[in-house]
Amino acid sequence: MNLEIQWFIYALVSNEIVTVDFCTELYQSMNEPDLGTYAQTMLNNLAQNMDEDSVQSFMEQIQTVLDFAVQQAQSGTAPDIFAPVQPEISFADLPPLDNISQMSDQEVADTMVLLLSQLRLLGASDMHISAMSYPFMRKALTIQRFSDHLITPEEAERMNRILLTPEQEAKFNENQDLSYALEIGPDRFRVAVMQHKDGIAGSYRIVPDHICSLEELGYLPTAVKTIERMLDYTNGLVLVTGPIGSGKTTTLGAMVDILNSRREDHIITVEDPIEILQVSRSCQVTQRQVGQHTNSYRTALKAALREDPDIIVIGEMHDLETIENAITASETGHLVIGTLHTNDAGSTLNRILDVFPPAQQAQIRTMVAGSLRGIICQKLIPDANGGLTLAYEIMTNVSSISNLIADGKTHQLRASMQIGSKSGMCTMDQCLLEKYKLGLLEYETALSYMTDSSIITQIKQLYAMQEARKLQDAMPDKKKK
Numbered sequence: 094m095n096l097e098i099q100w101f102i103y104a105l106v107s108n109e110i111v112t113v114d115f116c117t118e119l120y121q122s123m124n125e126p127d128l129g130t131y132a133q134t135m136l137n138n139l140a141q142n143m144d145e146d147s148v149q150s151f152m153e154q155i156q157t158v159l160d161f162a163v164q165q166a167q168s169g170t171a172p173d174i175f176a177p178v179q180p181e182i183s184f185a186d187l188p189p190l191d192n193i194s195q196m197s198d199q200e201v202a203d204t205m206v207l208l209l210s211q212l213r214l215l216g217a218s219d220m221h222i223s224a225m226s227y228p229f230m231r232k233a234l235t236i237q238r239f240s241d242h243l244i245t246p247e248e249a250e251r252m253n254r255i256l257l258t259p260e261q262e263a264k265f266n267e268n269q270d271l272s273y274a275l276e277i278g279p280d281r282f283r284v285a286v287m288q289h290k291d292g293i294a295g296s297y298r299i300v301p302d303h304i305c306s307l308e309e310l311g312y313l314p315t316a317v318k319t320i321e322r323m324l325d326y327t328n329g330l331v332l333v334t335g336p337i338g339s340g341k342t343t344t345l346g347a348m349v350d351i352l353n354s355r356r357e358d359h360i361i362t363v364e365d366p367i368e369i370l371q372v373s374r375s376c377q378v379t380q381r382q383v384g385q386h387t388n389s390y391r392t393a394l395k396a397a398l399r400e401d402p403d404i405i406v407i408g409e410m411h412d413l414e415t416i417e418n419a420i421t422a423s424e425t426g427h428l429v430i431g432t433l434h435t436n437d438a439g440s441t442l443n444r445i446l447d448v449f450p451p452a453q454q455a456q457i458r459t460m461v462a463g464s465l466r467g468i469i470c471q472k473l474i475p476d477a478n479g480g481l482t483l484a485y486e487i488m489t490n491v492s493s494i495s496n497l498i499a500d501g502k503t504h505q506l507r508a509s510m511q512i513g514s515k516s517g518m519c520t521m522d523q524c525l526l527e528k529y530k531l532g533l534l535e536y537e538t539a540l541s542y543m544t545d546s547s548i549i550t551q552i553k554q555l556y557a558m559q560e561a562r563k564l565q566d567a568m569p570d571k572k573k574k
Contacts, residue, residue, distance in 0.1 A: 094120055095317075096166035096308040097128040103165075103172035104158045111139070125354050132159060167531065171309060182214050184239050190228060193248040202255045206277055212239070213280065213299050216480075218338075220299070224249035224292025233481050234473065246292030253286050253295035264384075274366035274382070283368050300368045304350045305343055311476075311483035313527060319487055319517030320469065324351055327403070329466035330423035332410075334435045339472045340483065341432045342368050342408065348430060349406060353378060358403035363393040365408055376404075383408075394418045398425075407431035413448045420445075420457065423464040437521065438468045438488040438510065439503045462499035465490045470521065474542060477535050482528065484542060486510065486521040511545075522548035530555070 102116040188204045212220050217230040224246040229238045254262060256275060265271040270287040283298040307317045323331050333341050346369035352360060353376045360376050365383035387393035390407060391414040397405050410416050410431040423429040435441040445461060446454050468488045476482035488510050497505050510518045522545040529539040529552060536556050543549050
């Protein structure tokens with residue numbers, strides 16, 4: 094459900110015209126409607142139970158409600174009417190860990206499950222249990238200790254092994270590290286367990302409890318439209334990049350969900366591990382996990398080309414063969430979406446080229462110039478409300494960009510992106526400036542992530558004007574003296 098419809102519903106519910114349940118049921122009966130279609134259908138349904146004067150009055154108000162919805166959606170934030178009411182908890186409510194050694198195996202397992210579920214409620218993104226360390230979580234990029242009990246090697250071993258299946262335990266014993274998806278009821282977690290000098294350590298990534306939309310992730314409406322246009326192609330290469338922990342997998346999940354609702358294709362995903370479950374809707378979605386359903390990314394991708402896919406989603410493109418097969422697939426009638434650990438569009442293209450031998454790089458550069466549809470680079474940064482939001486840059490492969498790639502002039506990409514707003518492009522600094530204007534970022538935060546001197550000048554001027562306006566508003570009215 095896009096943000097415009099969410100805010101439209103919010104306005105109607107706030108004025109006690111309809112209920113949330115009625116609006117949700119109506120939306121679910123439709124096929125991904127836009128705001129205009131949804132509003133018209135809503136009007137038709139309400140008109141059946143209204144007299145003529147009430148219908149006329151509602152029609153006169155509807156444009157104001159629509160304008161409100163569109164304006165609020167520009168902020169990139171969602172109203173809270175759909176969010177379930179969560180119990181308020183604190184660190185004091187977490188189960189104690191100082192008696193792990195006296196617990197039975199079942200009690201240790203129950204403690205781990207309770208920890209994970211309650212840390213989700215606390216808004217944590219990760220939980221860490223490591224030998225000879227205090228247990229801690231990561232929230233809004235910041236590490237916070239949630240217990241003063243120092244985990245002993247014996248306790249760390251029990252806590253990190255207790256949720257493993259016999260097969261997973263055997264694999265961990267063999268390799269001394271293990272990455273797997275943990276499913277507890279409706280909740281999912283990405284777990285990495287490893288052996289280190291003091292014992293065993295486990296990192297538990299808390300996967301979102303639903304497939305987030307691009308708007309929920311922090312993409313502004315213009316960016317959402319640009320990404321949706323990339324997903325309209327029947328072939329080509331779309332790359333989602335960023336550092337580890339920047340939400341690339343969540344963005345991939347949102348993109349697959351868009352494809353799954355708008356197209357009628359066969360989607361094959363290759364992930365390590367599978368984090369976000371996709372239920373086949375308009376598309377047939379086949380999800381494969383490295384280590385469980387296939388040996389590696391490259392073998393899965395090679396096999397995928399013989400499995401009649403329309404869309405191939407690659408969780409990580411990290412070696413020559415995987416990247417080469419992805420480029421080949423994108424040229425042979427498939428839409429390929431993959432991720433890389435790079436920070437901007439230029440370094441992404443350089444990373445792709447650098448894995449190939451020098452003799453092949455000219456050919457690969459030409460292939461990428463023709464097949465690339467776009468690059469989305471993202472990172473998570475603190476927002477103005479104490480949470481996190483996405484900062485991103487988007488490059489679309491218009492003719493000017495394609496020529497620069499083919500000529501090997503990747504250092505000129507940023508300049509083309511700065512003037513490519515009509516094509517849906519934006520640089521990271523432009524995104525930061527726009528989010529600051531919308532009140533989604535604090536001035537100091539936005540400024541600290543900026544590198545473009547011209548954008549830095551703009552935000553400083555804007556900040557100075559805002560501060561001057563505040564001072565002027567705070568001055569006593571001279572006319573009253």
